[in-house]
Amino acid sequence: MFFYCTSKINNYYKVGIAESISRIKKRLTTYRSTHPETTIKLFSELGDPYNIEWSFKNKFSDFRVGKSECYKVKFNIIYKHFLKYQHKSNLLHQHWNYNELFLSEYYFNKQVPDHEYALSERQQREHMFDGFIPVAYFSRSNEQVKKDKFKYKIIYLDINKIDLREYKLKYKKHLKEKWYGQQRGFANSELQKFYKENFKLKKIVKGENESYAQQPISEIIFKNFEKKYKNLVKKYQSNKDGVRYYEQSSQKSITGVKSFKFINKIEGKFSESYDDGVILSGIKKLLIKKSNHPLNYLPILYNILCSTSHRAPKEIRGSLDKLETELIGLIQKFKDNELDKELNQQKGKNVINFLKNVSKHKKNERTKS
Numbered sequence: 001m002f003f004y005c006t007s008k009i010n011n012y013y014k015v016g017i018a019e020s021i022s023r024i025k026k027r028l029t030t031y032r033s034t035h036p037e038t039t040i041k042l043f044s045e046l047g048d049p050y051n052i053e054w055s056f057k058n059k060f061s062d063f064r065v066g067k068s069e070c071y072k073v074k075f076n077i078i079y080k081h082f083l084k085y086q087h088k089s090n091l092l093h094q095h096w097n098y099n100e101l102f103l104s105e106y107y108f109n110k111q112v113p114d115h116e117y118a119l120s121e122r123q124q125r126e127h128m129f130d131g132f133i134p135v136a137y138f139s140r141s142n143e144q145v146k147k148d149k150f151k152y153k154i155i156y157l158d159i160n161k162i163d164l165r166e167y168k169l170k171y172k173k174h175l176k177e178k179w180y181g182q183q184r185g186f187a188n189s190e191l192q193k194f195y196k197e198n199f200k201l202k203k204i205v206k207g208e209n210e211s212y213a214q215q216p217i218s219e220i221i222f223k224n225f226e227k228k229y230k231n232l233v234k235k236y237q238s239n240k241d242g243v244r245y246y247e248q249s250s251q252k253s254i255t256g257v258k259s260f261k262f263i264n265k266i267e268g269k270f271s272e273s274y275d276d277g278v279i280l281s282g283i284k285k286l287l288i289k290k291s292n293h294p295l296n297y298l299p300i301l302y303n304i305l306c307s308t309s310h311r312a313p314k315e316i317r318g319s320l321d322k323l324e325t326e327l328i329g330l331i332q333k334f335k336d337n338e339l340d341k342e343l344n345q346q347k348g349k350n351v352i353n354f355l356k357n358v359s360k361h362k363k364n365e366r367t368k369s
Helices: 021-032 052-059 075-088 123-127 162-180 184-198 210-228 260-270 276-291 293-313 314-368
Strands: 002-006 013-018 040-045 094-097 099-102 132-146 149-156 201-207
Touching: 002 021, 002 075, 013 052, 021 040, 021 123, 040 075, 052 075, 099 210, 132 162, 132 210, 149 210, 149 314, 162 184, 162 210, 162 293, 201 210, 276 293, 293 314
Parallel strands: 040 094
Antiparallel strands: 002 013, 002 040, 094 099, 099 132, 132 149, 149 201
């Protein structure tokens, strides 16, 4: 099972779980029917797929959009929560490509990932996603141990003896020189050589299929990272007996405190906001919609300026004050013009009604005589 998180839609992110990367791609296609620019910002195989959605519902309940799986929380908060939940299952942010294990660059550069994936057919086929680094590879031996059981030879990165940043740069250089733009056969052959040159540790696993080889090596890689880079694998505490489900560290609400001041501080710090482009696009559409008359258009400009000018840099506040005064003058001017028009129209109606009444009176006088 995979966990995924979309790119920002308005001021929220949508999270979910799916059976495979292909299924995530199908979900993405659905999201794009209403928000064409949507991409996938985070995906990973899951250690515990059964409670992670509830952990979001419980921990970020005050940031949830209705009853959806959308949350108005900054991405770095979402990512760190996912990591601590994932590490609780003794697994890293990772994915397997059949017999290759890829880890997130987070473990190599200590930065929250900033990649976006359209999940193209080529990416799904090759599993070469930006932001992931290979750390293990296995091959199946033709030697049959028992009925339906085979030997799997695993080679993997020696986490304790290499510089992770240097290894990442070395891998990137290899892709640039011997993968991108190369014939498939040559590229695959050169990648196998790269693995043999850099994966110095070996292990033999016996099992019925590939999953028997994947699980042990995933656990070994996690333990090696936890031993050497403990700060990178922070995790929620294991569930304790007697602790209610909603009080577990992975489920407890981040706003479940008694101080309203502290709650407001948390919401201000964690809440995601609209992008500048989205805000400007919304204002543009509103102003265009109201451009049919100055008295529809000008008050919107005044309200925007009036509600934000007090936070503007001190050097320009005087100019903004003058602009506010000018806008007030323009609004009043057009109000006076509208009032004059209304009065003139009313006067015209009164004259017309007076003439109609005079004509009607004369007609009645003629009828009587």
